[in-house]
Amino acid sequence: MKYIVILCDGMADEPLESLSGKTPLEAAKTLNMDRLAKNAEIGMVQTVPKGMSPGSDTANLSVIGYDPKKYYSGRSPLEALSIGAQMGDLDVSFRCNLVTLTEDEDCYEERTILDHSSGEISTEDAAVLMEALSKGLAKDGYHFYVGTSYRHLLIQNNGHVTELTPPHDILTKKIGGYLPEDEVLREMMVKSYDILKDHPINIKRREEGKNPANSAWFWGAGTRPALTSFEEKNKVKGAMISAVDLLKGIAVGAEMDNITxxxxxxxxxxxxxGKAEAAVKALTEDGYDFVYVHIEAPDEMGHQGSTDDKIKAIELIDDLVIGPVAEGLEQAGEDYRMLILPDHPTPVRVRTHTGDPVPYMLYDSTNAVKGQDEYSERTAQKTGIFREKGDRLIDHLLERE
Ligand SMILES: [Zn+2]
Known part of the structure; x- marks a missing residue:
């Protein structure tokens, strides 16, 4: 038996007036999902435990089978794992954003934060600036790592996890009241401004009308998550297919292979x-029993508030991922169980995540059960099946219960 999760990030939504009361999933043309739905178990699952914040981090941990209440130790350590940063048990990682602050004030505390992403600075430019920070802020027990675009990391040996402010939460505010209490971190931020402000890259960015990346901003502190090995826990060999650092990091933590x-x-x-092809190859040629295919697009379209593009993303997943994976396995003569679900809703109306339960569909090629005409939020609610513990859904997929 082969096992597949197709994780459609943020796909769940609400009925929309502009779609005559349908959700984007209902409005999308999804021939492949509809075909599977007729013989699949469909129901609702609570991926994010009540009281926890509905992030892709907590929700995907849960779907992969790790109770976020027990295993979640912050977002930045998962990103640290994905970029190969070394983290010991006592180390603390911090997200280090390159941000844009106002420049007219006399002292650092008086500045206002304009942009948490420095105009989504390129990784190339950011790497040069991070190099400058790494040299200028060098201190025993502190290590900087370059990530992607404005997202980088600082790892502190033998550190403490403290509450820090996410920069995207205080845009246009004066930063004085939101700086770290930890003196080392605070001093590093003050000094980062002096190092970065007149860096040639920022002089050029200003000339080009772009936001200068003139300060580091530390937040999202966490320790290395102690995930048990996915293979040891489940007795199946698993692989992750995702473009996103966070998901790759979860895979590293769970000792699953990342397929690029x-x-x-x-x-x-x-x-x-390409993702569908890689999934079929992993399962039929490379000896994997389980693949987790993560697709970010519906979530991004939800954040953008674009109903049409969200529908488009769902149709592309149906046509180019779900169809070909099912066909590829059928042609190879493999029996399979396929779980399709979002991690959390990202409704286009609110343009952010919510913690509501999500619809799932579990199809077993060897066991045609009586299903529904289609897979949607509505049909999933109608069946009355509700799985309260999201981290146990994987046991159901893997026939462990
Ligand atoms: Zn999102």
């Missing part, structure tokens, strides 16, 4: 077909 797909970028125009 060229052109997979987390956007609407990602390489859907």
């Amino acid at each position: 797909v060229e052109g997979a970028n987390g956007g609407l125009h990602t390489n859907y077909g």
Whole structure:
């Protein structure tokens, strides 16, 4: 038996007036999902435990089978794992954003934060600035790592996890009241401004009308998550297919292999077909029993508030991922169980995540059960099946219960 999760990030939504009361999933043309739905178990699952924040981190941990209440130790350590940063048990990782502050004030505390992403600075430019920070802020027991675009990392040996402010939560505010209480971190931030402000890259960015990356901002502190090995826990060999650092990090933590797909970028125009091909190859040729295919696009379209693009993303997943994976396994003569679900809703109306339960569909090629005409929020609610513990759904997929 082969096992597949197709994780459609943020796909669940609400009935929309503009779609005559349908949700984007209902409005999308999804021939493949509809075909599977007729013989699949469909129900609702609470992926994010009540009281926890509905992030892709907590929700995906849960779907992979790790109770976020027990295993979640912050977002930045998962990202640290994905970029190969070394983290000991006593180390603390911090997200280090490159941000844009106002420049007219006399002292650091008086500045206002304008942009948490420095105009989504390129990784190339950011790497040069991070190098400058790494040298200028060098201190025993502190290590900087370059990530992607404005997202980087600082790892402190033998540190403490403290409450820090996410920079995207205080845009246009004066920063004085939101700086770290930890003196080392605070001093590093003050000094980062002096190092970065007149760096040639920022002089050029100002000339080009772009936001200068003139300060580091530390937040999202956490320790290394102590995930048990996925293979040891479940007795199946698993692989992750995702473009997103966070998911790759969860895979590293769970000792699953990451399969890289060229052109997979987390956007609407990602390489859907390449992901499907990689999944089928992993299962039929490379000896994996389980693959987790994560597709970011519906979530991004939800954040953008674009109903049409969200529908488009769902149709592309149906046409280019779900169809080809099912066909590929059927042609190879493999029996399979396929679980399709979002991690959390990202309704286009609210443009952010919610913690509501999500619809799931579990199809077993060897066991045709009586299903529904289609897979949607509505049909999933109608069946009355509700799984309260999201981290146990994987046991159901893997026939462990
Ligand atoms: Zn999101």
